[in-house]
Amino acid sequence: MINLLLAACGGTEPEPKVVPASRVAPPEPARPPGTIWRDELLMTIDGGLDSFLQRVEVDASLPNGRFEGFRIVELYPPEFWRGVDLKRGDVVTRVNGMPIERETEAYDAFQALRTANELRVSILRDSVPRVLTYRIAERPRRVERATSPATPAKSSPPHP
Numbered sequence: 001m002i003n004l005l006l007a008a009c010g011g012t013e014p015e016p017k018v019v020p021a022s023r024v025a026p027p028e029p030a031r032p033p034g035t036i037w038r039d040e041l042l043m044t045i046d047g048g049l050d051s052f053l054q055r056v057e058v059d060a061s062l063p064n065g066r067f068e069g070f071r072i073v074e075l076y077p078p079e080f081w082r083g084v085d086l087k088r089g090d091v092v093t094r095v096n097g098m099p100i101e102r103e104t105e106a107y108d109a110f111q112a113l114r115t116a117n118e119l120r121v122s123i124l125r126d127s128v129p130r131v132l133t134y135r136i137a138e139r140p141r142r143v144e145r146a147t148s149p150a151t152p153a154k155s156s157p158p159h160p
Helices: 002-008 038-047 049-053 103-112
Strands: 035-037 056-061 069-075 091-095 118-125 128-137
Touching: 035 038, 038 049, 038 128, 049 056, 049 103, 091 103
Parallel strands: 035 128
Antiparallel strands: 056 069, 069 091, 091 118, 118 128
C-alpha cells in the first residue's frame, strides 16, 4: 500500500536506516531481584502520593472497629507491580517502620523514601505478619562498547 502511495506521488520508498554497531546502545542492565532503581522511585515520588495511590485500590482494614492497616483491593497496572510481592488481600500496616494510618503519616513515609536505602513494607498476609524488603539502588550506567580508533592510512613520502 505504501509503495502505491509513493509511486502515485512520484516518491520512492525510503531506504531503511542502518545504525552502525558502534552506535547501538548497550542493553539495559538487569534489575537484581528485590531491587528498586532509585531513579524510578524518585519519579514515582515526584509524581506525588495521589498519583501513586491511583495505582492501588485500598480499603481500611478495621477488625473490631480498630484500624489495622490498608487492605489491598487491586493493583494496576500489573506491569508497574512486577517483582513486588504484594497481593490482593494483603494489609499494609507500616512503611519503613512508619505508621500510615493518617494521610500526613502516609505522606511522610512516602517522602522519606527519597533518601532511604531500602523499602520495608510491613504487611499482614492471611493474618500472618510479614515484612517485604527491597533494596533501593542506583541504576548501573550502561557501559558503551569501545570502538577501536581508525588506523591512519600510510602516507607516501613527500615528492621532492
